[in-house]
Amino acid sequence: MDWHQLDLSPRITAAVRRAKLKCVQDVLCVSGLDLQRLTGLSRSDVQQLITAAATACRPHPPVPALLLHRGECRRLESGLRLSVGCPVLDELLRGGLPVGGVTELSGESGAGKTQLALQLCLSVQYPTQHGGLNSGAVYICTEDVFPSSRLQQLISDQSCLRSDVPPTLISRLQFSDHVYIEHTADLESLQVCLSRRVPLLLARGAVRLLVVDSVAALFRCEFQASDWLERTKQLLSFSSTLHHLSQEFNTPVLCINQVTDVFNSSDDTLGPLSSNVSPALGLAWANQVMVRLMMRRLQETVARGNQRSALRRLEVVFAPHLARDGRDAAVWREGVRGLTGSECTDVQH
């Protein structure tokens, strides 16, 4: 930290150097009296030092929310949403995934989480007027091999799913070129991936969506039951990295999570459950998530033309801007589609 950059008198700067204070953090995390003792400066000098350090850390004063509403403060809120690709599901999410936080999608195996994630990897590539972010996606697989044949199938049927977009635009997009796939089998390689390769792609503007499929896999198997303190630390460190990436590059982060059975249904810490499963990784992870979505696979099936699909339900468990609500959906060849009211009547039991 170059103390000369701050507007301080040479006497204060010299005292700070002598006390071996290296960065703004050292100054702000020590109490005023301790600073006086370390530097030998008087109270008013120490106040000046703290104020200068704080200003270096926070160059912008508080902003009236009206400026955000008018779109004049891109730094704080862009109001962008990443569309899921289906108008019914977008309506549930009031536009799509928010751009500046971690969204979690949990559900049982076979519920359709990976399907929705793949669909998002394609919808992010559309321009902003069609709900995309004009950029690619990074897909980090921690358990199964990436379903590349399914991705190809989704790409070929995009014009069927996205009937709102002109076909010439769809044919011009090179979808598979912009989905970057990473396989990480353990925590260490996941950390390396998130701290080196992903920031490079984000900084270049090549990607604007980060998908981790799934978070539970690595944290559930690598730790014994007695290591829960270590596991929590690693989990917090991981989520801290995700948040940092999300905020620095204004990128939505989607984390796919597994579920765990709920034995004691009177344990309603996290609210009423619509089924007998709840997202894995417990309270520590739940505290880090901004939007929690759940995908359920139901008993009924729904038919359309010559295709059949098990009925799914996408639900909002909690979000700062969404009500607890859900929409029925089905997984077709072209992707995940929410069912409109009229289609719901075609459901067979």
Place this chain on the structure above:
Amino acid sequence: MRPVSSLSLSPSVKVRLVSAGFRFTSDLRGLKPLQLSKEASLSQPEALEVLQTVRRVVGGDEGGGGASASLTALELLQKEEEELRSIVTFSSQLDAALGGGLPVGKTIEICGAPGVGKTQLCLQLAVDVQVPSCFGGVGGQMVYIDTEGSFLLQRVVDIATAGVRHCSLLAEDDEQRVAMETFTVETILSNMFLVRCHDYVELLAELHLLPGFLSAHPRVRLLVIDSVAFVFRRLFDDLSQRTRLLNDLAQQLIAMATRHKMAVVITNQMTTRLRGGQSQLVPALGESWGHAPAIRLLLHWVGPQRMAAIFKSPAHMDSTIQYQITSEGFRDANQCEQPQSKRPRRHTNQPAASQRVTSC
């Protein structure tokens, strides 16, 4: 009569004062700065600072002269009733449990599991603090420090619109109708100042700079920090440092609340504590943090219902109320259709509760 070594001066100055023979503050009384600088071989500005510190300390201790005269409890009560009004929310049950609304001049902590409604209550209060005084509100501005990124404008606009609609339905006389002209969604948003902090260093820096901002904006009556736990629970290897920083933070917030006459609302997360084989859900950030806020609100689920429990408050009984989160914001459960009329409290000898007109 305080020893010089207990004053908040730099150590070298204190050493020089003591070696020159000034051991107590009474020795320094009646001296001019020039005399002091000669006798104790200090520079002029240092001597001036010493005398100012002594004057401030002595004035505070002995209660003689200066701004810090002592108050009687009755004067304090009258001051509270006139100046420090409570922030009425749109939930009458919560207002009743808190004795009239969220008290200004105190720190309030809201803890709860994710998704129970802490951010919703904070956003609701951000609108409630701006309700004009002819409707019983405080008519102030607010500062929102967001550490989680959960301040989403879509939701803020929803709550502000519902608040404006609620008040316009209540407007009965001319004074209120005139006030409604300046109580619109746009003005509500313009009176909300947003700050985003991504880690604890930024939060500490922001709180150091906030008193300057508050002096420039004297109408601020509410500070919301959502949430303190999010930034302080990560990456902390040294728990004793964390406790020390949290204590400093708490002291700063309490000082700001009293000096600038505003309510400080802090959001906290929940964590599990193992005690004798049983696991219990407790507020995060440790035991010593629990002493910092004056009032603690715990939001939790009981089956499908949301409940708010006041479990620490010096002025009110521990009670639990039920609430719901609707598209309009934080409201009473079983809300009836007709909005309740809220008249401002006038200073009389009658207890405040009997002044309020409720119809439902």
